Amino acid sequence: MQIPIGKLIVSLGIILVVDVPPAQAQVSDGQVAALVEALRQAAPQTGRADDGLYSDWQIMPGNIPRWSRSCLGRELSPAEFEASPQLARSVVTCVMQDVLRDEYRASGNDEMLAVRRAAAWWMRGDPSQYNSSEIADYVQRVVNAYEQQEAAAAAPQPASPAAPADQPLQSSEFDRYMAAGYEATEQRDYDTALLYFRRALDERPDNSYAEQAIQNVERYRSIPAEDASDNQSQPDSE
Numbered sequence: 001m002q003i004p005i006g007k008l009i010v011s012l013g014i015i016l017v018v019d020v021p022p023a024q025a026q027v028s029d030g031q032v033a034a035l036v037e038a039l040r041q042a043a044p045q046t047g048r049a050d051d052g053l054y055s056d057w058q059i060m061p062g063n064i065p066r067w068s069r070s071c072l073g074r075e076l077s078p079a080e081f082e083a084s085p086q087l088a089r090s091v092v093t094c095v096m097q098d099v100l101r102d103e104y105r106a107s108g109n110d111e112m113l114a115v116r117r118a119a120a121w122w123m124r125g126d127p128s129q130y131n132s133s134e135i136a137d138y139v140q141r142v143v144n145a146y147e148q149q150e151a152a153a154a155a156p157q158p159a160s161p162a163a164p165a166d167q168p169l170q171s172s173e174f175d176r177y178m179a180a181g182y183e184a185t186e187q188r189d190y191d192t193a194l195l196y197f198r199r200a201l202d203e204r205p206d207n208s209y210a211e212q213a214i215q216n217v218e219r220y221r222s223i224p225a226e227d228a229s230d231n232q233s234q235p236d237s238e
Contacts, residue, residue, distance in 0.1 A: 029173035034149035042141035055088040174203040190221045
């Protein structure tokens with residue numbers, strides 16, 4: 001009998017981050033983003049508003065404080081997690097980045113096998129059960145959604161005319177961190193905004209937009225609250 005994902009996830013222990021040599025686990029931001037979206041699309045639905053699960057990924061509340069503390073540097077309540085799809089996606093991305101890297105290594109760099117193993121980890125807590133008949137339908141839904149995401153990402157995209165010539169097209173993970181930073185800035189949650197902008201800078205070292213955003217938020221933090229009302233728009237870009 002299939003174990004409900006909510007019951008599974010609450011039983012999962014602390015994620016072990018293994019230091020994997022790059023040659024053994026080449027996992028891109030795009031692959032992680034595709035897996036996260038695939039898990040969202042494949043999440044089992046209970047059909048009940050009071051099922052005790054949170055966000056589109058159907059996560060048990062007991063995991064939310066631990067995962068958000070590890071990934072964001074602060075604990076989110078289940079209500080906060082539910083209220084911000086952007087934050088929820090960032091936390092799930094953080095968690096699944098390590099999982100996919102580990103399963104890539106375990107699969108011998110076989111991308112689709114790694115995705116199947118990651119789906120089994122999410123559903124059962126045991127990646128080796130990716131061939132289990134009890135979760136076969138779920139694993140296949142994840143694979144199908146993942147392939148759709150990868151195909152969409154591979155489709156030719158017109159270059160943005162607004163992008164400066166010296167700035168390369170940014171990775172989806174960079175854009176996601178920047179968007180979350182802007183959102184936190186607008187809410188005057190400057191500590192969270194700095195965390196996101198610094199994560200973006202880690203993705204693209206020396207990126208002028210991320211550097212400017214960090215400088216702006218640090219300036220906002222130094223302004224007394226009563227004087228900051230005119231400084232809450234999206235941080236300026238160069």
